[in-house]
Amino acid sequence: MFGKVLIANRGEIALRIHRACQEMGVRTVAVHSTADANAMHVRLADESVCIGPPAARDSYLNVPALLSAAAITGADAIHPGYGFLSENADFAEIVEAHGIAFIGPSPTHIRMMGDKIEAKRTMARLGVPLVPGSDGELSSAEEAIAVAEKIGFPVLIKAAAGGGGRGMKVARSRDEVAEAFRVARTEAKAAFSNDAVYMEKYLDRPRHIELQVLADAHGNVVHFGERDCSLQRRHQKLVEEAGSPALDAAARDALGARVTAALREIGYRNAGTLEFLWQDGQFAFIEMNTRLQVEHPVTEMVCGIDLVREQVRIAAGQTLGYGQDEVRFDGHAIECRITAEDPDTFMPTPGRVVTYHAPGGLGVRVDSALYAGYSVPPHYDSLIAKLVVHGTTRPQALARLRRALDEFVIDGISTTLPLHRRIAADPEFGSGDYTIHWLERFVARGAA
Ligand code: ADP
Numbered sequence: 001m002f003g004k005v006l007i008a009n010r011g012e013i014a015l016r017i018h019r020a021c022q023e024m025g026v027r028t029v030a031v032h033s034t035a036d037a038n039a040m041h042v043r044l045a046d047e048s049v050c051i052g053p054p055a056a057r058d059s060y061l062n063v064p065a066l067l068s069a070a071a072i073t074g075a076d077a078i079h080p081g082y083g084f085l086s087e088n089a090d091f092a093e094i095v096e097a098h099g100i101a102f103i104g105p106s107p108t109h110i111r112m113m114g115d116k117i118e119a120k121r122t123m124a125r126l127g128v129p130l131v132p133g134s135d136g137e138l139s140s141a142e143e144a145i146a147v148a149e150k151i152g153f154p155v156l157i158k159a160a161a162g163g164g165g166r167g168m169k170v171a172r173s174r175d176e177v178a179e180a181f182r183v184a185r186t187e188a189k190a191a192f193s194n195d196a197v198y199m200e201k202y203l204d205r206p207r208h209i210e211l212q213v214l215a216d217a218h219g220n221v222v223h224f225g226e227r228d229c230s231l232q233r234r235h236q237k238l239v240e241e242a243g244s245p246a247l248d249a250a251a252r253d254a255l256g257a258r259v260t261a262a263l264r265e266i267g268y269r270n271a272g273t274l275e276f277l278w279q280d281g282q283f284a285f286i287e288m289n290t291r292l293q294v295e296h297p298v299t300e301m302v303c304g305i306d307l308v309r310e311q312v313r314i315a316a317g318q319t320l321g322y323g324q325d326e327v328r329f330d331g332h333a334i335e336c337r338i339t340a341e342d343p344d345t346f347m348p349t350p351g352r353v354v355t356y357h358a359p360g361g362l363g364v365r366v367d368s369a370l371y372a373g374y375s376v377p378p379h380y381d382s383l384i385a386k387l388v389v390h391g392t393t394r395p396q397a398l399a400r401l402r403r404a405l406d407e408f409v410i411d412g413i414s415t416t417l418p419l420h421r422r423i424a425a426d427p428e429f430g431s432g433d434y435t436i437h438w439l440e441r442f443v444a445r446g447a448a
Pocket residue numbers: 131156162163164165166200201202203204206208232235236275277286287436
């Protein structure tokens with residue numbers, strides 16, 4: 001086992017990783033920008049190193065500074081968390097070249113899945129069903145029109161290097177394709193320095209259902225069931241559940257068997273999530289994330305597993321030590337992503353938190369790096385807390401969620417807590433009958 005892990009991240013996820021390491025008897029090194037000198041992850045870690053000024057490119061994305069921090073503290077592994085360098089294959093490669101373990105998949109697999117076109121090709125070869133679309137990159141507007149006419153409107157043009165819901169353009173008719181192609185290419189180039197785009201049929205009422213997987217370096221691959229992440233705004237998740245209100249055990253088992261077989265075949269290692277759209281009882285693969293995800297706690301709550309601990313164990317060469325038969329699904333869990341944003345306009349609201357009171361009680365978990373007196377810096381993602389509840393049934397989890405949201409106090413800055421209270425109280429959400437388009441309409445209704 002490692003002696004010391006450097007956590008190349010900040011905020012709640014840095015704390016989350018620290019907690020797992022602490023329980024394993026592994027020491028932690030926090031890194032931070034000058035804007036985060038007073039952050040909770042810095043306070044709790046065994047050691048900390050300042051790696052640069054506030055801008056992420058100068059600090060949390062600053063590879064030489066991170067490697068120096070690992071060298072001077074003698075860290076023997078790096079956990080990248082999510083975001084920042086977590087899906088950067090070059091970073092994983094450089095870390096390993098310095099004799100430090102990267103807590104994540106191999107650079108080869110990060111690269112393979114980071115290119116969504118290659119990811120889809122790989123999954124198709126392995127027998128995983130896809131959303132109908134172009135066979136790879138679109139080379140011209142003419143080709144885009146031809147593919148769109150073949151698969152039928154509406155269509156979605158997506159960036160091969162896309163992420164965070166950016167670089168997607170819908171075209172609803174033939175006239176819109178050339179413009180959507182041009183805009184998607186330009187945006188992809190600006191956001192990801194890669195203008196490759198591809199096309200998918202734009203599904204009108206899918207759910208977003210993803211499968212959590214762990215694989216060790218000895219050929220053992222196990223899945224931990226699905227998460228339903230259909231509650232999205234601008235293709236970004238706001239609320240997630242495990243399991244999906246739409247899926248039964250047979251559907252989960254069938255998908256799980258296919259996915260674990262595919263990952264075994266390519267020799268995948270560490271944690272991964274395969275994302276699917278689910279409509280009319282059919283799954284269609286859209287992408288794979290080769291890292292820990294924001295919404296991983298809902299899986300932990302129903303499976304009673306510590307996914308970060310498992311990531312660390314796998315990176316240290318240990319075997320999973322259990323098979324699929326031993327994975328249990330117990331009850332239901334729901335997560336709300338609470339952000340420092342105006343609940344109506346979604347404009348960021350950085351600033352000083354005056355009062356902070358987190359809810360508690362049976363089945364309630366809060367992953368947050370907030371404290372009273374903390375100033376949310378303006379430089380980073382606006383996620384400030386994840387409220388996760390667990391109940392034996394979905395109705396019980398929902399009742400617990402409403403209760404916990406009412407207890408939650410974050411004063412001094414505006415947050416999305418009021419929006420989450422409205423969602424949790426909504427009968428349609430309560431029914432579980434929603435698609436990826438539900439939340440946009442719900443938010444629009446609230447604003448009207
Ligand atoms: P990103 O990597 O930017 O998150 P994804 O491919 O994972 O992009 O898609 C993000 C979200 O966009 C999905 O969860 C879904 O809501 C929506 N989406 C993606 N592809 C399609 C599609 N073909 N039809 C309808 N919605 C889609």
